[in-house]
Structures are given as structure tokens and as C-alpha cells.
Amino acid sequence: GQSLEQPSEVTAVEGAIVQINCTYQTSGFYGLSWYQQHDGGAPTFLSYNALDGLEETGRFSSFLSRSDSYGYLLLQELQMKDSASYFCAVRDSTNYQLIWGAGTKLIIKP
């Protein structure tokens, strides 16, 4: 079967750094994406990794290790507005489907 595992909840302090991990098991692999979703809002695209290594976009970075079927999203200099759910998603190379993890709720405390 296809599945993505990520922690259900992570708590961090404003200004700190937090890492959200994602492991995946899919029949094919065509890249790992990360989406942010605020309560009641639409998912918004954050980052994408097709190859191993680190991709940096401002305060957010994403890492992929295909040999380990593992990736993470790193958020630096946390702000209260970063409080949201973060989803990893993998595109199966055999179809157009994005397979999503269950999401990690990031709670930021002052």
C-alpha cells in the first residue's frame, strides 16, 4: 500500500526552529511536496524536492533522502502566523495522484 507518516502534532516556541519529518512508502516516487494549511483554509504549496538534498525558500527549507524514503520540512525563526497544519505529499509516478500524509499540526507558543 501507499502511505506517508508524519507526526500528528509538534509544539515549538516563537523564534525557534522546528523540523517536521515525513516518511513515505509508495509504489512509485516522483517528488515530495509540502503544503501549509491554516484552519479552515486551503492548502498552499510550500516546497518540492525531486532530488536528494536541501531546498531553501526563505525561512522554510525542505530535505529529501530517496534512499531512506524520508524527508523533512524545516521552519526557522518561527512566527505565530506559522501555526498551521503541514502536509507532506508524494506524487506516485504511475498516475497523477498526490498521496497526502495526515498532516502535522504545528503549535507555536510565545
Place this chain on the structure above:
Amino acid sequence: EPEVTQTPSHQVTQMGQEVILRCVPISNHLYFYWYRQILGQKVEFLVSFYNNEISEKSEIFDDQFSVERPDGSNFTLKIRSTKLEDSAMYFCASSVEETNYGYTFGSGTRLTVV
């Protein structure tokens, strides 16, 4: 910034009724998708649509569901004979190409079946 527009934002319907959820994708996008998210759960793929036909559909997308692009701008999801378990947030998304990333999502339609 271009947006994917969905209407209505909220829809309440009685069990057994038909509903049509509407989406206006970004104008130069060619690939369209419907996803749903039951409250507090993960996002689930329903269907993808390209060149006026379904490209891929999930197990969820059974005969109860259909999609249509009735004109050059709208993309609709029809749910026939709604069930209580169809209550969810339905998101439309679009992309320029067959992409692995960077889908633009609409703000969703919250469907409540009573």
C-alpha cells in the same frame, strides 16, 4: 495573483439530494483536480481532469460522482444522491502542466449533508 475560485463556500443539503460544486481554475492552467478533506483528516484525491476528460480517479470517485467542464472557465463536481459521509471540505485545484508540485488550490466548499 491568480486564484482558483470555488462556489459556494458553504453548502448544506439533505441526504439523497444532488449537489454541484463549482470551480473556476486559473485561466492558463490545463490540469484540474478535485480533492476532499473530511474534518480533521488528510486531504484525499478524487479526480484529475485534462483535455476534457478524466485522467485519473481514486476509489472514492465512484458512480455517485461526476465532473464536467461545461464551458471554457468552469469545472464542476456533481455528487448524486448525497450521503452523510459525503460531508467534507471539497477543494478544487489546477496546474499549468502535469506537475508534481505547486498545485493552486481554491478556498474550498464546505459540504454538510444532513
